[in-house]
Amino acid sequence: MSLNNIKSFFEPSSVAVIGASPIITKVGYVVLHNLLMNKEKWVFNGDVYPVNPKYTKVLGVRCYPSLKSIGKRVETIVIATPAQIVPGIMEDAAEIGVKAAIIISSGFSEVGNVKLEEEVKRIGLRSGIRIIGPNCLGVYDPYSGMDTLFLPEVKTLSSGREVVATPRPFPGSIVLISQSGAFGAAALDYMAGHGIGVRCFISLGNRCDVAEHELLLYFAEDRKTKVNLLYIEGIGKGREFFEASKKVTKSKPIVALKAGKTGAGARAIASHTGALSGVDQIYGAVFKQSGIIRAINLEELFDMGRALNLQPPAHGKKVAILTNGGGPGIVAADTCEESGLSVVKLSDDVVNRFEDLKKKGELLPIMANSNPVDLTALATSDMYVKALRILLDDKDIDGVLVITLPQTPSILDDVIEKVADVSMKQTKPVVACVMGGTEMAEEFRARFEKSGIPSYSMPERAARAIYSLMEYGMHLGK
Numbered sequence: 001m002s003l004n005n006i007k008s009f010f011e012p013s014s015v016a017v018i019g020a021s022p023i024i025t026k027v028g029y030v031v032l033h034n035l036l037m038n039k040e041k042w043v044f045n046g047d048v049y050p051v052n053p054k055y056t057k058v059l060g061v062r063c064y065p066s067l068k069s070i071g072k073r074v075e076t077i078v079i080a081t082p083a084q085i086v087p088g089i090m091e092d093a094a095e096i097g098v099k100a101a102i103i104i105s106s107g108f109s110e111v112g113n114v115k116l117e118e119e120v121k122r123i124g125l126r127s128g129i130r131i132i133g134p135n136c137l138g139v140y141d142p143y144s145g146m147d148t149l150f151l152p153e154v155k156t157l158s159s160g161r162e163v164v165a166t167p168r169p170f171p172g173s174i175v176l177i178s179q180s181g182a183f184g185a186a187a188l189d190y191m192a193g194h195g196i197g198v199r200c201f202i203s204l205g206n207r208c209d210v211a212e213h214e215l216l217l218y219f220a221e222d223r224k225t226k227v228n229l230l231y232i233e234g235i236g237k238g239r240e241f242f243e244a245s246k247k248v249t250k251s252k253p254i255v256a257l258k259a260g261k262t263g264a265g266a267r268a269i270a271s272h273t274g275a276l277s278g279v280d281q282i283y284g285a286v287f288k289q290s291g292i293i294r295a296i297n298l299e300e301l302f303d304m305g306r307a308l309n310l311q312p313p314a315h316g317k318k319v320a321i322l323t324n325g326g327g328p329g330i331v332a333a334d335t336c337e338e339s340g341l342s343v344v345k346l347s348d349d350v351v352n353r354f355e356d357l358k359k360k361g362e363l364l365p366i367m368a369n370s371n372p373v374d375l376t377a378l379a380t381s382d383m384y385v386k387a388l389r390i391l392l393d394d395k396d397i398d399g400v401l402v403i404t405l406p407q408t409p410s411i412l413d414d415v416i417e418k419v420a421d422v423s424m425k426q427t428k429p430v431v432a433c434v435m436g437g438t439e440m441a442e443e444f445r446a447r448f449e450k451s452g453i454p455s456y457s458m459p460e461r462a463a464r465a466i467y468s469l470m471e472y473g474m475h476l477g478k
Helices: 027-040 083-096 114-127 181-193 212-220 238-248 263-272 280-290 298-310 326-338 348-359 381-393 414-424 439-450 459-476
Strands: 014-018 047-051 076-079 100-103 130-132 138-141 154-156 162-164 171-178 198-203 227-232 254-258 293-295 318-323 399-404 430-434
Touching: 014 027, 027 047, 076 083, 083 100, 083 114, 114 130, 171 181, 171 212, 171 298, 181 198, 181 227, 181 298, 198 212, 212 227, 212 238, 227 298, 238 280, 254 280, 254 298, 280 293, 293 298, 293 459, 298 459, 318 326, 318 381, 326 399, 326 459, 348 381, 381 399, 381 414, 399 459, 414 430, 414 439, 430 439, 430 459
Parallel strands: 014 047, 014 076, 076 100, 100 130, 171 198, 171 227, 227 254, 254 293, 318 399, 399 430
Antiparallel strands: 138 198, 154 162
């Protein structure tokens, strides 16, 4: 399997934007603007060449009538033109030695123009040009500044007020690969709004050439990448995807959100990209065998991604729940068990250590020696620390879900640093749940995250997050 020229999509020495335009509503304007702005910020180091026979200058930069007229080496091209002229552009690209093409243009197999797409694919195969697309957003790499998304960061409303339209997430270690451009746009907005960093985003569109398995193998060798997230509607190269996923998950986790589980969803996919979604049970089996963790919705995709990004995988599926509220603990226990985890009965050693601390007045006598471990609403930060340390020390517990209700008067904000300090001295995963939508609850969650502990607003989300850590750990242990 060749990964030739994949790097050219993310770190090109030069980029030509075919269809560059001075009109702000045009795709060619937004893409060119993104790249030039990133050059001004000293992020993108490559040369940028606008190409459009209608103009001599676009955004203050010399505009060329054709690719061949540039007269300099062009490594990567971004095509934002009508579909019918794309084959001719690809022929020119082949003639001057272009390595990679991002085809944003639509109007190919997704609307029935299969022959046109096959012609573009043949040119790429013959010349060695790798292709992302067509019918895609392309890529966003915050480290290199390569940004081909035709999504303006700022948009002017009819009132004249400028608003942030599509913020770009800050640099991180999560790779997001999406078959849907619209899903990808929403996902980037979600990541930026929730403070989730991205290593790279790739919108694949129709996937006439480059597909998920090649990107997974490429980022498996990338030191900045820790977690891979996938939005999948269908897989064209099933065997390659399966083999690549098995290889990648030995060192880096993959979480996938598979759309088209129902008949209605499958029909929608066929009309969306022209792809076949396949039988959902087959995908479930492939994911299981290759070590891919399956998310059930967008929120969970990122919940799991954050957990796998921040915490180590578990060595088993036995979980303890530590809380100062009985109800949330019960909900978390139900979700853990429903997900296939074991909310274990506490060992005699744990119970005896709890009893010793009760006698010393360091834990409350009304605290029950059960799992979930309910410290009660009178619990203090120090009680959390003592109980958490005992739970993590126990060989029969593989990870701990910590629920804090900061509204109780005995809990101070020092619980965050104290819990994080205990967690950092262990190799077992810890996730947190801070319930509530107040400013205080949001601040607690943000501070947990900064301390390296993924934090969630609901116990069900926290339970599914620790499930991903235990599921991945079990895969690694096979």
